[in-house]
Amino acid sequence: MTIRNDLDPLAEYAREFATDGAIHLNGNSLGPPRHSLVGELDRVVSGQWAPRQVQAWFQDGWLDLPRTVGDKLGSLLGAGPGQVLVAGETTSTTLFNALVAACRLRVDRPVLLIEEASFPTDLYIAASVARLLDRELIVQSRNGFDTYLEENGAQVAAALAAPVDFRTGERREIRPITALCHAKGAISVWDLSHATGVLPVDLDANAVDLAVGCGYKYLGGGPGAPAFLYVPTRLQTTVDFPLAGWHGHAKPFAMTQTFIPADGIDRARTGTPPLLSLVGLNHALDPLVEVGIHALHRRSQELGEYFLECLAERRPELLNQLASPRDADRRGGHLALRVAEAEKVESALADSGVHVDARPPDLIRFAFAPLYVTREQVSRAVDALCNAVEGTQ
Incomplete structure (x- = not known):
């Protein structure tokens, strides 16, 4: 799915980060560097x-x-x-x-x-x-x-x-x-x-x-x-x-x-x-x-909500596995799903170029860092998640 830039205004910042084409939904563990860090x-x-x-x-x-x-x-x-x-x-x-x-x-x-x-x-x-x-x-x-x-x-x-x-x-x-x-x-x-x-x-x-x-x-x-x-x-x-x-x-x-x-x-x-x-x-x-903390917060919330919208469209039954509050105002920058064989799903996602992290016994966390995650990446990540879950069933 292609997302228009005017609907994703902060996506320009993502170009500054050295992600090597991967989708980083684990920024609550470690964020990628900016390209200009080496020069600095x-x-x-x-x-x-x-x-x-x-x-x-x-x-x-x-x-x-x-x-x-x-x-x-x-x-x-x-x-x-x-x-x-x-x-x-x-x-x-x-x-x-x-x-x-x-x-x-x-x-x-x-x-x-x-x-x-x-x-x-x-x-x-x-x-x-x-x-x-x-x-x-x-x-x-x-x-x-x-x-x-x-x-x-x-x-x-x-x-x-x-x-x-x-x-x-x-x-x-x-x-x-x-x-x-x-x-x-x-x-x-x-x-x-x-x-x-x-x-x-x-x-x-x-x-x-x-x-x-x-x-x-x-x-x-x-x-x-x-x-x-x-x-x-x-x-x-x-x-x-x-x-x-x-x-x-x-x-x-x-x-x-x-x-x-x-x-x-x-x-x-x-x-x-x-x-x-x-x-x-x-x-x-x-x-x-x-960008400022209030815009960063709005952006992270929007990405999290978009993730849930995409999931509802493609595998709505996974929404029943949401371990986080459904209300975006009651969440921080990440949400978690309860998924059987979470570590295998995490590994399969990594093979697809989507970085998340699992927490025992059955949680997978998806973090929506505001500046290097885009709506297009979120859409692709949901596709990869659906494929990974199907592959472990």
């Missing part, structure tokens, strides 16, 4: 690193890049300048830093609360933090999480949740949970990894306390791209991070033996940041910022 990396390596060596940290803005990229990312997160930092850590390390800091803000409270449907790393890190700080880890269902906060919130030091369920794509509204945390005196911590780049999260407007997210999913920053950390201005003078690296020092080059935290968001820095990874993430953000 060469510009930094050949034009800055090679001729200036260590002086490039000072002459080419390398030292400022964690804040520069953070502020750029802040425009997608609804966060004002100086509140987002990309220090160069993994998502796991950044979440650990945030959770310990959250508990330190409420030293007299014994409970760390988390949803049982959280991404596994979140559960593992939360359990480790609870053991480290001698807190009680309470794991609740989605509804139980809310109820526990309502009934026992005065015992909760920090509550960790995500605005998008990583399996089904179901949304959780940030504002009411954050408001409930504040009403009970708990610190709200949000993992934005499956929302950033496709969903408005409005961190400032929602008065979020702390938030983390990764750079390699919808942001397309590359394999293992560094994570980000959001700390609102109101908490920056009191937050106490466990990872106290020299770049987070008020005077890092003084090389003193005692740690004195830097002013503002810089106190969240740790060690020397991975410069080339930061350059890759910075480069990936440009078209996303240009």
